[in-house]
Amino acid sequence: MWKNELLRSRAFRLALAFALAITAAATVVFTFIYLQISAAAIQRVSDRLAFEAGLARNESDAELHLRIEQHLTSDLRRLDFVGLYDSSGAVLLGDPAALPPIRIDGRAHLVGSIPGPGAARAEEGIFVAIRRSDGSILALGRSLAEINALRESVASALAISLAPTIVLILVIGAFFARRANRRLANIHAAIGEIVKGDFKQRLPVFAELDDVDLVSRDVNLMLDDIARLLEQLRNVGDDIAHDLRTPLAVARAKIERGLARGASLDDLRAAMAEALDHLDRAAATIGAFLRVSAVEHGRRQGRFAPVDLSSVCTGVFEFYEPLAQSKGVAIALDAPQLALVSGDEDLLREAISNLVENAIKFTPEGGLVRVAANVEDGKAGVTVSDSGPGVAPQDRERIFWRFFRSDRTGPASGNGLGLSIAAAIAKLHGFSLKVEDNAPGARFTLRGDANLGGPTATGRSEVTEAVVAPV
Amino acid sequence: MPQTASPGVKPAILVIEDERGLAEEIRYELQAEGYPVELAETRAEGLRAARAGAAAVLVVDRMLHGEDGLSILTTLREEGNATPILVISALSSVDDRIRGLKAGGDDYLAKPFELRELTARVEALSRRVADARATRLRAGPLEMDLVERAVWRGERRIDLLPREFKLLEYFMRRPNRIVTRAMLLEDVWNYRFLPQTNVVDVHIGNLRRKIDAGGEPRLIVNVRAAGFKLNVEE
Numbered sequence: 137m138w139k140n141e142l143l144r145s146r147a148f149r150l151a152l153a154f155a156l157a158i159t160a161a162a163t164v165v166f167t168f169i170y171l172q173i174s175a176a177a178i179q180r181v182s183d184r185l186a187f188e189a190g191l192a193r194n195e196s197d198a199e200l201h202l203r204i205e206q207h208l209t210s211d212l213r214r215l216d217f218v219g220l221y222d223s224s225g226a227v228l229l230g231d232p233a234a235l236p237p238i239r240i241d242g243r244a245h246l247v248g249s250i251p252g253p254g255a256a257r258a259e260e261g262i263f264v265a266i267r268r269s270d271g272s273i274l275a276l277g278r279s280l281a282e283i284n285a286l287r288e289s290v291a292s293a294l295a296i297s298l299a300p301t302i303v304l305i306l307v308i309g310a311f312f313a314r315r316a317n318r319r320l321a322n323i324h325a326a327i328g329e330i331v332k333g334d335f336k337q338r339l340p341v342f343a344e345l346d347d348v349d350l351v352s353r354d355v356n357l358m359l360d361d362i363a364r365l366l367e368q369l370r371n372v373g374d375d376i377a378h379d380l381r382t383p384l385a386v387a388r389a390k391i392e393r394g395l396a397r398g399a400s401l402d403d404l405r406a407a408m409a410e411a412l413d414h415l416d417r418a419a420a421t422i423g424a425f426l427r428v429s430a431v432e433h434g435r436r437q438g439r440f441a442p443v444d445l446s447s448v449c450t451g452v453f454e455f456y457e458p459l460a461q462s463k464g465v466a467i468a469l470d471a472p473q474l475a476l477v478s479g480d481e482d483l484l485r486e487a488i489s490n491l492v493e494n495a496i497k498f499t500p501e502g503g504l505v506r507v508a509a510n511v512e513d514g515k516a517g518v519t520v521s522d523s524g525p526g527v528a529p530q531d532r533e534r535i536f537w538r539f540f541r542s543d544r545t546g547p548a549s550g551n552g553l554g555l556s557i558a559a560a561i562a563k564l565h566g567f568s569l570k571v572e573d574n575a576p577g578a579r580f581t582l583r584g585d586a587n588l589g590g591p592t593a594t595g596r597s598e599v600t601e602a603v604v605a606p607v
Numbered sequence: 608m609p610q611t612a613s614p615g616v617k618p619a620i621l622v623i624e625d626e627r628g629l630a631e632e633i634r635y636e637l638q639a640e641g642y643p644v645e646l647a648e649t650r651a652e653g654l655r656a657a658r659a660g661a662a663a664v665l666v667v668d669r670m671l672h673g674e675d676g677l678s679i680l681t682t683l684r685e686e687g688n689a690t691p692i693l694v695i696s697a698l699s700s701v702d703d704r705i706r707g708l709k710a711g712g713d714d715y716l717a718k719p720f721e722l723r724e725l726t727a728r729v730e731a732l733s734r735r736v737a738d739a740r741a742t743r744l745r746a747g748p749l750e751m752d753l754v755e756r757a758v759w760r761g762e763r764r765i766d767l768l769p770r771e772f773k774l775l776e777y778f779m780r781r782p783n784r785i786v787t788r789a790m791l792l793e794d795v796w797n798y799r800f801l802p803q804t805n806v807v808d809v810h811i812g813n814l815r816r817k818i819d820a821g822g823e824p825r826l827i828v829n830v831r832a833a834g835f836k837l838n839v840e841e
Contacts, residue, residue: 409832412832415719416721419719420801420803423717423801427800430702451796454770455770455796455798455806456806458806458809458810458812458813459804459805459806459809462809462812482797482799485797485798486798486799486800489798489800489802493802493803493804493806496804497804554803
């Protein structure tokens with residue numbers, strides 16, 4: 137089990153491959169070094185033997201004999217050979233006991249085995265043979281046992297140096313494999329918990345931030361998002377349930393009371409009328425909620441056409457001016473120039489209407505609502521500002537959520553969906569919608585993409601284009 | 608309950624709706640307003656009844672037992688049947704509305720709706736033919752010159768803002784008929800959604816103040832749970 141796991145582990149398999157590679161590389165390097173060294177040694181021995189043989193060719197018999205004697209007494213290791221043979225090859229003096237089977241040409245030759253007094257010594261040697269003036273043959277040689285011994289020591293050095301390296305690599309590999317396995321097991325366990333529904337669980341991330349950590353961190357960020365969305369969804373669910381149940385409960389109570397205690401037809405009628413109001417409120421909530429969904433999931437871009445936000449603002453202003461006046465709120469329009477965007481005019485009118493309606497709703501008597509369409513940095517937009525209580529900084533994002541109600545809702549009515557619908561419409565268009573402090577009051581800004589010009593624009597901006605073009 | 612039933616025989620209405628409870632309520636309400644009503648539950652039944660040609664207005668549910676009610680519209684229109692059709696649907700998105708109107712519907716109403724709203728729209732469809740080319744409108748004491756853009760009540764000239772003029776014109780083209788807030792929003796202001804405030808009532812209030820001078824009887828009256836009506840003698 138553990139063995140299988142080890143072999144399956146990527147870390148351990150990498151270590152194994154690494155050990156093989158190290159072995160192969162080291163073997164190649166050592167072999168190369170050995171070949172270089174042995175070739176050089178053989179060359180050196182061959183040169184010396186040929187040189188000495190050349191010298192001996194002309195030596196007197198006495199000198200030669202003395203040298204052979206000296207050699208026989210001093211070469212205890214039996215590595216060097218000097219031998220004198222008669223023309224038939226029988227040994228006269230020195231060793232080896234028989235003339236090695238080489239050509240007598242004064243050049244170095246490699247022999248596979250060195251003839252000995254008994255059996256031949258099974259070792260390689262290099263020999264040089266020359267024919268002296270008296271017809272005798274002088275052979276000089278050296279055993280290659282030393283050099284061959286070098287090969288063995290190189291091989292054993294290789295083994296000695298490699299073995300611990302490989303063991304070390306495998307141990308480290310196993311260590312990392314185990315650690316990785318343990319981490320994966322932790323991650324696996326965490327994912328298991330999350331799948332079971334514990335969205336507070338996060339994947340473990342260590343300080344070192346390696347590749348696994350980076351993936352875990354990204355997954356964690358994703359989980360944060362999902363958890364937030366789920367929470368939002370839950371809140372929306374609760375809010376919808378509340379917004380539907382409350383009017384349904386009231387309607388039910390009214391009908392029940394009307395049926396049980398309605399003394400007259402008029403009583404019953406009054407109770408029914410009240411119940412109807414509350415049912416309408418529930419229906420309005422569903423309708424508005426579906427509206428947000430429809431806008432959010434709508435694929436209406438196909439119908440996008442150039443829309444002048446200034447003229448939309450003018451229409452919305454005309455529509456809401458009487459309402460503002462009836463509330464004692466001053467309302468001002470500032471839409472002096474063409475402000476073109478690509479969009480759905482009906483939806484943009486709805487978004488701007490919601491902003492204006494919202495502003496009028498929250499502005500106290502004597503206050504001011506200002507509706508402005510303009511072009512900033514080449515982007516057309518609409519600003520709706522009021523002198524109401526404003527939006528608390530912590531609510532400035534949440535205010536666009538579905539069904540969100542801040543404290544500012546307070547006495548004013550409405551199901552809190554106007555801003556959500558406006559936000560959904562802005563999102564569908566790829567526009568930004570934000571709220572700022574108007575000191576005092578709130579300032580909502582809907583800002584579109586680049587102001588449309590050129591081919592898609594209508595009359596007025598084509599003129600502008602024509603003026604700009606030659607510059 | 609205000610009595611809006613007018614004298615004389617009203618045209619027949621065919622209601623194609625598979626939800627029994629709702630169909631019965633619609634029949635009850637329309638009959639109370641004086642319309643003969645025929646009910647159909649399926650697409651085939653509905654088509655047969657519509658082809659018989661007795662109905663002046665069709666009320667068609669978009670979804671009938673899993674069948675697409677809109678195919679009734681397209682079929683009838685292909686056959687050259689031009690009977691006005693009101694589409695009712697639980698689908699309320701703008702896209703669905705556009706699809707309904709494209710298929711040959713003349714008006715579109717999302718469920719749940721007020722029965723008075725339905726009645727008002729059926730009435731509007733059944734009496735749709737008005738002289739659109741007229742340049743002068745008259746309704747009771749009111750007179751409107753569409754070319755000069757001037758309005759009088761009796762001898763008194765009334766100064767109206769353009770938006771008030773448009774609103775009054777809408778009422779004068781539909782005297783004594785219920786006009787709902789949704790109809791005003793859609794037809795006068797091109798609004799495809801219902802504002803959450805009483806903005807329509809404010810517009811009506813402003814218009815009323817101008818056309819009803821001190822002591823004069825109120826011409827535009829509220830109809831409870833439905834909307835408004837320009838109340839004049841015909």
